Amino acid sequence: MNYTEEHKKLFERAIREARQTSSFDVPVGCAILKDGVIIGAAHNQKEELNDVTGHAEIIALRDVQKKFGTWRLNGCEMYVTLEPCPMCAWAIVSSGIDKLYFGSYNTQCGAFGSVMDLRNTANSKLEVYGGIEEEKCDKILNKFFDTLRGSSN
Numbered sequence: 001m002n003y004t005e006e007h008k009k010l011f012e013r014a015i016r017e018a019r020q021t022s023s024f025d026v027p028v029g030c031a032i033l034k035d036g037v038i039i040g041a042a043h044n045q046k047e048e049l050n051d052v053t054g055h056a057e058i059i060a061l062r063d064v065q066k067k068f069g070t071w072r073l074n075g076c077e078m079y080v081t082l083e084p085c086p087m088c089a090w091a092i093v094s095s096g097i098d099k100l101y102f103g104s105y106n107t108q109c110g111a112f113g114s115v116m117d118l119r120n121t122a123n124s125k126l127e128v129y130g131g132i133e134e135e136k137c138d139k140i141l142n143k144f145f146d147t148l149r150g151s152s153n
Contacts, residue, residue, distance in 0.1 A: 010031060010079055025043075030057050030080040039064050058091055075098060081141075084100075103131070104137040112130065
């Protein structure tokens with residue numbers, strides 16, 4: 001994959017979203033693109049909304065699907081700062097998104113290669129590219145977890 005300056009610019013939107021996450025939620029950001037335009041973006045709000053499905057990817061998908069009146073998001077790309085979990089991965093595959101770009105690898109429950117790859121189960125044609133701006137994404141996550149561990153001592 002050729003990771004261009006345009007990709008980098010678009011990924012910055014996902015990083016900005018991650019930084020907007022409340023101090024109670026894991027800082028993950030997501031942006032969805034179609035035809036070169038960002039059509040939706042969100043950050044984790046699981047704790048904030050008291051909603052188990054309040055992951056950045058799910059919130060962004062719902063927003064875009066509502067705007068366009070369809071759950072089929074063929075021709076779209078998703079940029080997310082952390083490799084999606086199985087719940088989010090299944091929603092992404094089911095939505096028909098064409099390409100997924102993620103930052104940090106999720107070694108606990110990553111569903112696009114780190115722990116499992118749900119594309120194999122769904123026979124999906126989704127293209128996945130990991131490790132995009134990984135250092136920046138790792139830094140955001142590490143800061144959150146360091147703060148969380150420090151506050152529990």
